[in-house]
Amino acid sequence: MSKPRKPKGRPVSGWLILDKPVDFGSTEAVSKIKWLFNAQKAGHAGTLDPLASGMLPIALGDATKTVPYVMDGRKIYEFTVTWGEQRSTDDLEGEVIESSDKRPAEQDIRDILPNYTGVISQIPPQFSAIKIAGERAYDLARGGEVVEIPSREVEIFRLTLLGAEKNCAHFEVECGKGTYVRALARDFGVDLGCFGHISNLRRTFVAPFAEEKMVPLADLVALESVEDRDERLAALDALLFDTVEALSDLPHLPLSEDQAYRIRMGNPVIVRGRDAPLEAPEVYATAKGRLVAIGDIAQGEFRPKRVFG
Template sequence: MSKPRKPKGRPISGWLILDKPVDFGSTEAVSKIKWLFNAQKAGHAGTLDPLASGMLPIALGDATKTVPYVMDGRKIYEFAVTWGEERSTDDLEGEVVATSDSRPTEQAIRDLLPNYTGRISQIPPQFSAIKIAGERAYDLARDGETVEIPSREVEIFRLTLLGATTDKAHFEVECGKGTYVRALARDFGRDLGCRGHVSDLRRTFVAPFAEDKMVPLADLVALETIEDRDERLAALDAYLIDTAEALSNLPHLPVTDDQAHRLKMGNPVILRGRDAPVAEQDVYATARGKLIAIGEIEQGEFRPKRVFI
């Protein structure tokens, strides 16, 4: 019997909050970071289009187990909409599919925003990662097919007009999971009768990571000049955020060393004491400040769903 292959790379774990540059795909960014850090595993929490810049949280090693909890978090984008043209991709990359000589007034734009605040129905762009009959919508669109993408409900917590000129308006939006900013621009243009597309897009926040945690890709690439491998990797590792920080929006359960051992074996632990929680859907447990498990509390018992070695 052949021996199992030893995973390539280092078994490091943590989050890197990358400031992704324009014209750099999310998958390409993850591959670059995985290579720079010589990490065994890597993944991102929320795709950014190549033409978009800003926050792309990248999980390394065991931190990939926490990706779903970051994907569900609120996000903030700053974006510009250029009026007069609707494009096939709803951004600068696509072909012009409709035009208008009309231009909205600033007041007309402000009057429109309440219609896009709260829970709204949105049809994702034709060029999106939505699956239609098992295929990505953007693959079908590139083949020249026009597909019917069903609308879905998304949540807009805050939508602000930052400024406007005759041909362009700048916005900031705080939104929930699954919101397409490109679709907002498209629908703004249609409702205002002037057509429109996103001409600039930057993500500044992905809960729970703040904007000041972002690291420019150029800063990381610059460390390649350090010849000593251990010194170079140590300099890179200094940018990593502890895995548990991705879970800071969840309830926290400190456990003892004995309980931590049981949890690592996949076993539940009984929570004792008058103030012990009785029921909770998602909780993360730590021992001595180290992340041990994510699980649920039911009938006064913590049951691990994901364990961290």
């Protein structure tokens, strides 16, 4: 009987909050970070288009188990809409499919913003990762197909006009999961009768990670020149945030070492303490500051669903 293959790389865990540059894909960024850290596992929490820059949270090791909690978080984008052209991709990359000489007045722009605040119905772009009959929409669009993508509800918590010029306008949006900023630009242009597309897009926040936690890719690449491997990896590891930071919006349950041992064996534990919740659908549990598990509390017991090493 053959032995199971030993995973390649180090069992390093944590979150790197990458400041992704333009013209660098999200999958490409994950591969680069995984290689730099010599990590066994890596994944990102929310794709950024190649033409977009900014925050791309990348999980290493056990932190990949917490990716869904970051993907569900609020996001903030700063973006520029250029008027006069609608493009096939709703950004600079695509072909011009509609054009207009009309340009909106600043007040006209302000007047439509309430229509895009709250829970709204949005049709994702043709060039998006939405699956249609098992195929990615962007693959079908690249093959020349025009597909019917159903609308879906997304939530816009805040939408601000930062400034307006003759040919473009600058915005900031705080939104929920699944919102396509390119679709906002497209729909603004249609509503204003002048057409529009994204000409600049930057993500500045992915809950719970603040903008000041971002690390430019150039800073990471610069560490490649450090010849001593241990020194280089230590410098990279110092840039990671603890896995537990991705769970800051969940209730917290402190455990004793005995309880942590039982949970790591897959067993529930009785929840004690005056401040312990009686019922909770999702809770993260720690022992001595280290993440042990994510689970639920029901009938006075914590039951683990995901256990961490």
